[in-house]
Amino acid sequence: MATVAPNLLRNEPMRRDPRTFQPFLRLARLLADVAPGRSPLASGLPINMAVGDPQQPAPALLAETVAAHPDGWSSYPPFRGTPDYQRAAVGWLARRYGLPEGLVDGERNLLPIPGSREGLFFAALSALSAGAAEGRDCVLLPAPGYHVYAGAAAAAGAEPVFVPVTRASGFLPDYAALDPAILRRAAIAFVCSPSNPEGAAADLPRWRDLLALARRHGFVLAADECYAEIYVGAPPAGALQAAAETGSLDGLLAFHSLSKRSNAAGLRCGFLAGESALVDTVDAFCRFGGASVPLPIQQAGAALWNDDAHAEANRAFYARLFERAEATLGGRFGWHKPAGGFFLWLEVGDDEAAALRLWREAGIRTLPGSYMVADAHLQPNPAAGFLRVALVHDESVTGPALERLVELLDG
Structure with a gap:
């Protein structure tokens, strides 16, 4: 059983401005003055792989059911x-x-x-x-x-x-x-x-x-x-x-x-x-x-x-993305196929530098792992050196993005 070192614990509330540790606000500041490079897509448009934001359409059942209950908006639920x-x-x-x-x-x-x-x-x-x-x-x-x-x-x-x-x-x-x-x-x-x-x-x-x-x-x-x-x-x-x-x-x-x-x-x-x-x-x-x-x-x-049924189909979609990731990464960056979720957790050295390079040179937005630890006193930061990459786009986007990621960071 692991032991948590006493010096990692603080008998005090968190009094920091939340804007300083909210990870996506930190990411926005990191990339604010950096123009995105041309992405590997035919359009060249940036690819957001920082946020766990599903990109596949919701089941038609959702919109159909909402439309079938128009009177419900008038009442407190x-x-x-x-x-x-x-x-x-x-x-x-x-x-x-x-x-x-x-x-x-x-x-x-x-x-x-x-x-x-x-x-x-x-x-x-x-x-x-x-x-x-x-x-x-x-x-x-x-x-x-x-x-x-x-x-x-x-x-x-x-x-x-x-x-x-x-x-x-x-x-x-x-x-x-x-x-x-x-x-x-x-x-x-x-x-x-x-x-x-x-x-x-x-x-x-x-x-x-x-x-x-x-x-x-x-x-x-x-x-x-x-x-x-x-x-x-x-x-x-x-x-x-x-x-x-x-x-x-x-x-x-x-x-x-x-x-x-x-x-x-x-x-x-x-x-x-x-x-x-x-x-x-x-x-x-x-x-x-x-x-x-x-x-x-x-x-x-x-x-x-x-x-x-729709959840099973959705699960199959993510399974295909992980198969593509496994084939492209080839064991690089300390990654192995996870038990669940849809993130890659990659060991890349300097995570901020990796995120900056991917954005500047390939228009790929990712999240430095160190940003997912809100405690500035926790040293060493257990997530420093990792990069979180969300596999939420379809394979036509995910495949080229991962290939470019390997090209830039595998050095």
Whole structure:
């Protein structure tokens, strides 16, 4: 088991201006005065491979269902979801994870959210508020990791505990290696599986251990599973499966979204599922913040959760892209095919210099890995030297872009 060095932990809230650590604002500043080179496309136009923004069309079912419910825009939506949406989400969870009937009650254990991002943010605020009386003032998060985790800690004035995620840790955070005193102060711990950016997936024993750790120390386990339907080979295990073995959802919130599964990032539709008391608290904060899902979108969301065929086709699309990446990279940059997600996590030396060169000479926009660690005190930065490349374009774009990337950086 890895040990987290004490000097990597800081007993203080993050007081930095969020503009200084939001990764895409940093990237914009890095490239602001640099003209993009001609890309390898026939058009020569730049290629954005920095953002995990699906480029394939959403299923026709989405627009058809929204159009079929035009009257729903006039009403405030029910925060806990329509019966149709509840049934669809619970049904998908049962099919995807083989959950026993009754483990997830659509009225008590589920909350529609406008994508996983908003749910994760409000979950952190609610966990910190609820845990304040017990002195729970810190957030456990992977480094590198999704920037919303650190943003939520900053918004709440909480102490972020950044846990280095490396090849040695299996590209997943080892929270059990933290000092028990830190664990007793934790309000919430974030785990992304398949992980962003590395594509590592927690197996069922790992989820069991994480859930047991959260329950033992009294913090919320936030399982960010927005990439759960994009995988290579066997479907990754889920946190709810570990909970099902105990017959209880205590201490757990699992987050799912249609953004990646259904190429519907603009729909802003997902859900969280877990312990009823935790769901109730997040619900209350969402009511303050206005993070509800409109009725026509809930109808479209229900239709999409009920349809597995389009998700299977989408998964096949990404599998082809990874096959192309494997053939083009040929083992370069320390990359191997991940368990899930749609990112390449490439070892390139100086990640900022690599991103600049790709933009300046080839019009290819990528994200320096070091930008995915929000803590300036965490040295060495565990993501320094890596480049995140999103495989979201079709093969006619992805293929030439990867070939040019290898040409420029393989030196």
